[in-house]
Amino acid sequence: MSVRTLLRQHSILTKIYFCTVITFCSLYAAQPIQPVFQHEFALTSFQAILFTTLMMLPLGFAPMFYGVLLESLSARLIVRTAVLLLGGLELVFSQTSNYLLLLILRGLQGMVIPAILTSLVSYISFTAPREDVQTAIARYIAATILGGFLGRFLSGLCTDLFGWRFFFFLLGALLLWAFFLLRTLEKDANLAYSRPKAAEVMELIRQPQFFWLYCTIFAVFFVFAGLLNFLPFQLKAINPAFRETGIGFMYFGYVMGILVSLNVRRMISLFGSETKVAMSGLFLYIVGICGFMIPDHRAMFLAMFVFCTGMFMAHALLSGYVNTLAKSKKGIANGVYISFYYLGGTIGSFAPGALYECCGWKVFLASLIAVICGAMYCLRRLQQSAATVALKAA
Template sequence: MKNQQLIIIIYIILVVFSIMYATQPLQPLLANQFDINMVQASQFTAVIMFSLAIAPIVYGYVLESICPKKMLFIASVILLVTNLILSYSNSYEMFLTIRVIESLVIPAIITSCMSILANSDKANVKYNMAIYVAATVFGGMVGRVVSGFIATQFGWRTVFLSLSIALFLGLFLIRKLSFEGDTNLTKAKISDVIQILKDRRFVLIYLLMFTTFFVFAGLLNILPFRMKELIPDATESQIGLLYLGYGMGIVVSLLSKKIIKLLKGESNTILVGGVIFTLVNLSFFSDNMLFVFFMLFIFCVGMFTVHSVSTGIANSIKQSQKSLTSGMYLTFYYIGGAVGSVVPAMFYHSVGWDFTVILFICALIIIYSLFFIFRNDFKM
């Protein structure tokens, strides 16, 4: 029974993260369809990132104690309806409005899934959460790759219709869940937040992930436009294949403990991951998209190495208030993603590709230099 619940939750996560990221490889196509620029097209992903950033803080006040199964079902129904409407959108304003509505329900679905995983099988929480992380990564990859393929073969509207069908199946699966408990969400008090931010270790790890995800989300968001710039006749299917390297996140997240042991500590692992992540940006000056495609695998290895270790650190520094410290970690992480989904597109649109990559490298050098200086703070 517990395995059935895990499989259902994994399926829902795969579909939801596919919906989140399905627009990325389609951005040049949607920009052309709605006659908008790359900055406006980038907002289709940015709005969801922003909602995920504020959800850990806001949802505790909005939702109080609520049955996660009920919240999961209602939010999934809303997402199904909005996704169907997306496939019939005929203007930028309409498409963006629907994505904003989706951005409000997606955090509710993710929160429900995490709550069910954490409370339905308390003996295997760590294992379930490792599976959850792997599922989010796989969903992000599948959403990008498959949406590109479907758009090339059947048109972009079919992407959202097919995701709606997948979510419709998910509604039947949700009804099979047996979990009936409450989601006791944390209410973030300003005094508690200030207290946590007085600890330099938290500030550093939060800024580290803000910057890292800013660069990661930024590059992956503008990459379809770069490919169209270099290869004007590139199809959405070919653009989608660029995101196959994202799958490295599954491998890294599941092997993180072994990597930490090999590199003799969490601080060393973050620094090695950070150096790899920073240096690989140099390869993006290349005009050879095949070379860029292969380098993206290493890019993802660096990012997910840092992310998987940083998550563990954020949860272990302070034994009390773990839900708040991890919630704040996600807030900084997704704000970095939201800003990264818009600002680099503005740079690319204004000053070109090379200057945008230089921006990424400079930001990473600054934050990883700071982490190197204060690395001894994390020796526990």
């Protein structure tokens, strides 16, 4: 392979990672400043969190309903059109003052994001040399984590400096730039996408090892989304003068996901199996949640590192383990995994709020610990089911 070809591949992958970071910034930009929306539009906390919930909801159903589109059109057309639409929607969002219209715009953005992410992953597989695909995908995952943190932190910082509208306008401008950068993508790349049929999905879920795995990841992201979504309100309750920059910086522990994702193989070697790493991650998850019970933002900042390490240990290992369990139709198994992951996050982003509103922060956290205990039970059943299947195969 010539140096020129290698440089071109590197340039395309860099543009894809940039687009990934900006897309995830858009997904989570509203989360740390939900109290700002609550104050400006005289909303309840439930109404304010819908700005994040509506962005997540389509991601839970995308693998089921995007099949026709993704099988019939080129990835280049899909991703550039979706990026252009998302950029335009962000610009309109930044200039809108009606709450209902803002919610509609966030819902539309959430419908566009799955098309972008699915196309970008496909392009990585298409562009990267076969021997470098695993590394390229690991960098993509790191880009999603970096985007998740930067979206939260920069949103809070820009809100303090220039008001909440500025960052959404900036995101719109960056997405339009990404649309321009992605013009160099190959035109004839088609998505290697497997559209799952309902019967195939049900057949998969009825298998005990997949059922317990999907229940585990549902619970894991339920708790993650719940805590991160209501944390800004609790920080404001502890100290009403707490600035949005500080709230955004509280999510810095999120970058632990990059460290975890790049050391998956080492952790498996250390613990002995994927499920043992995931179980250890769930124990850390509970330790992190306990740290959030201390009513001090410094303790919460440190707890975030433990909490995020536990979450990403479970997620990184289970997302790989689903491919180990799936002897065939891995695309469908991964698609259902993504659906359960984001459906857990969508429900978790608002459902625990009822306890937070009526019973307070500590009861809210105790309920999340109970969910993680449920996840541990599911993971234990997964270990037993996988052992039974392996025994029968032998």
